[in-house]
Amino acid sequence: MKTLTLTTREHLFWKTMTVTALTAAAIFCLSSIASADFETGLRAFEEQRYADAAAEWRVAAQAGNSRAQHNLGVLYDEGLGVEQNALEAAKWYQQAAENGVPGAAFNLGAMYDEGYGVEQDFAEAAKWYRAAADAGVVDAQFNLGLLYAIGQGVPQDYEKAYYWVSLASAAKDVSFEHLTACYQVLEELAPHVSSAGIKNAETAASTWWANEYASLQ
Incomplete structure (x- = not known):
């Protein structure tokens, strides 16, 4: 079975401590x-x-x-x-x-991921990352991609990993640190994903964000 040569876990994005205003x-x-x-x-x-x-x-x-x-x-x-x-x-x-608070779902996923405040449980981490990722939390998208890359809490799947990290990299107004981490992980994943898989992931990521931004207008 193909494995990544570098550990992508070092790129893990930890919790977001921003409080939320009332909508x-x-x-x-x-x-x-x-x-x-x-x-x-x-x-x-x-x-x-x-x-x-x-x-x-x-x-x-x-x-x-x-x-x-x-x-x-x-x-x-x-x-x-x-x-x-x-x-x-x-x-x-x-x-x-x-x-239904996306930021809380991400923070909870990070706690399960690290075993901080809860017993470490990668399946629970993946569950809550997915909830936040589906709501557009880019750090959750990135971390979920790492779980798929390594096969922790979810079956190892390089194409899904590539999709989620591509999605995290395609958002607007993300930090240089975030983009650097995304591109490094995508570079590590690329040899394990077919050309068609890479193209499909990038197209799906672009479409997802286009729809997301359109819904906010």
């Missing part, structure tokens, strides 16, 4: 109390009053605000306004991910 759709679905608590927490966070943000987001999170659940996970992950606690971070990421 109009989320406001529509939430009670006015939960929305007010979330927005009060967001103002406190922006003013670096992290303990106040944690208190407000806890109320909103317990009321079902998925963005507050994600953001509370970030605070526990980073130890901002609360004592750092990976178990609590994973708990809140899990709730937010199950409620």
Whole structure:
């Protein structure tokens, strides 16, 4: 069986610690109390009053605000306004991910990938990376590609690996670090994928992003 000559795991993108703002759709679905608590927490966070943000987001999170659940996970992950606690971070990421927050799904996938705050489980990592990847989180697309390249949590499949990393590389406004990692992994994968497979992956990736950007207009 063909194997990669270099370990691509070293390129793993870790969690994203950006808190999320409340969207109009989320406001529509939430009670006015939960929305007010979330927005009060967001103002406190922006003013670096992290303990106040944690208190407000806890109320909103317990009321079902998925963005507050994600953001509370970030605070526990980073130890901002609360004592750092990976178990609590994973708990809140899990709730937010199950409620459809892509950033939380990526963070939860990364925790399962690394065995941080949860027992290491590559199948769970792949599951949550896929949820985030389908929502356009480029780091999740990249990490999912690595799992397919190595065969951790999913069957080893170089064409799927090439597709997901191609998708991650085709997004707009990504960092130089991200693009460099993508291109290095694609270079490593290319000898293990047919010319037709490479072309199909690149075409599918371009089409996916074209549709995604069109849907945002």
